[in-house]
Amino acid sequence: MSDAVLRATHLTKRFGGLAAVNDVSVDLQRGRIHAVIGPNGAGKSTLTNLLSGDIAPTSGEVMLGGRDVTGWTPERISRAGLGRSYQKTNIFQPFTVWENVRLAAQSRAPHAARWLSRAAGFAPTNEAAERAIELAGLQHRKSAVSGTISHGEQRQLEIAMTLATSPQVLLLDEPLAGMGTAEAERMVQLLLRIKPGHAIMLVEHDMDAVFALADQLTVMVNGQVIASGTPAQVRADAGVQSAYLGE
Ligand code: ADP
Ligand code: MG
Numbered sequence: 001m002s003d004a005v006l007r008a009t010h011l012t013k014r015f016g017g018l019a020a021v022n023d024v025s026v027d028l029q030r031g032r033i034h035a036v037i038g039p040n041g042a043g044k045s046t047l048t049n050l051l052s053g054d055i056a057p058t059s060g061e062v063m064l065g066g067r068d069v070t071g072w073t074p075e076r077i078s079r080a081g082l083g084r085s086y087q088k089t090n091i092f093q094p095f096t097v098w099e100n101v102r103l104a105a106q107s108r109a110p111h112a113a114r115w116l117s118r119a120a121g122f123a124p125t126n127e128a129a130e131r132a133i134e135l136a137g138l139q140h141r142k143s144a145v146s147g148t149i150s151h152g153e154q155r156q157l158e159i160a161m162t163l164a165t166s167p168q169v170l171l172l173d174e175p176l177a178g179m180g181t182a183e184a185e186r187m188v189q190l191l192l193r194i195k196p197g198h199a200i201m202l203v204e205h206d207m208d209a210v211f212a213l214a215d216q217l218t219v220m221v222n223g224q225v226i227a228s229g230t231p232a233q234v235r236a237d238a239g240v241q242s243a244y245l246g247e
Contacts, residue, residue: 004029004063005199006082006169011050011060013043020046022223023060027216028169028199033191035202035214035231039244042220044203048171051201052084053077064169078107083167085158085175093147097138097157100146102129104161128164135194136160137186152183156190169199176206188212211235219244 006028013021021043028034036044049055051062053074061070069077091100105128133139136156141149146157155175162170175191176184188209191202195213204210210217210231217234219227227233227240234240 005065006051006201007063008047008051009061009063011047011062012058013046013050013055014058019223021050021057024218024220024223024225026051026201026218028201030168030199031196032215033195033200033202033213034216034218035204035210036218036220037204037207037210037244038220041222043223044220045173046223047220048084048173048201048203051171052082078165078167081168082171083162083165083169084171085162085173089154089158090161091146091154091157093145095146096143097133097146097149097160098129098142100157101132101160101164102126105129105132105164107165128166132160132163135163135190137190137193150183152179152186155179155183155187159190159194163194167198169201170194171201171203173203174205175202176204176209179206184209 004027009025011021011024012019024047026034036047038044046055050057053069053072053076056071061068063069064077064080064082067080069080095103102125105125133142136159138153138156138160141153146154149157159175176187179187184206191200191213202210202213214231217229217231218225219234219240221243226243227237
């Protein structure tokens with residue numbers, strides 16, 4: 001497992017007396033989806049925030065591409081190759097799909113190049129944005145005002161904005177939340193398209209999607225990992241079934 005793009009070991013985050021994340025270790029590898037499941041309050045979003053640098057761990061460490069990024073700012077971790085989507089949207093509603101994705105692509109550019117990339121014709125930024133829109137399946141919506149597209153398309157746009165930063169690691173917090181069956185199926189297909197080039201952590205409640213997508217599965221309850229393995233191994237775990245899957 002030395003080929004992990006991201007490896008977190010023994011991460012703990014305390015909020016006062018509550019250990020929201022308690023001694024959790026996860027590995028993310030290129031071309032694989034590691035799903036994290038668990039009931040509300042299990043610590044899934046806190047774990048995501050620890051990996052992205054949005055909050056600092058009480059203890060434990062995060063290695064990204066062989067570097068210790070523990071305690072780095074989210075901006076620095078983003079430039080080191082980690083992209084994340086948020087449960088709450090980052091989309092600027094009055095802008096078009098193209099404008100939102102292009103702005104996201106600019107945000108990853110190094111400081112010296114950032115003012116240059118504001119020029120509308122700046123090629124590397126445009127290429128990253130084009131590629132992201134295509135992967136996200138939004139070519140036909142490029143010139144649509146973001147506030148007018150459907151809920152499912154807005155979630156696709158969030159993925160496109162994350163992809164525009166050309167990340168190696170993607171952290172996706174409930175990308176299927178609030179979706180109907182057709183929208184959810186489109187998002188599953190989108191995730192399968194982006195899987196080969198990325199190391200992905202997927203926090204998701206939709207078990208059909210999780211079992212369709214995940215190579216590796218970690219189950220959290222009350223901040224702790226209660227099971228980890230392949231989907232088949234986790235499904236067969238009696239403790240997981242009684243604690244979470246309700247079978
Ligand atoms: P999940 O995403 O699995 O639903 P969270 O990571 O959001 O769970 O929350 C885990 C626990 O940590 C919950 O009990 C939540 O109330 C608590 N928590 C999360 N963020 C904070 C915070 N900033 N301050 C205090 N408690 C928090
Ligand atoms: Mg959450």
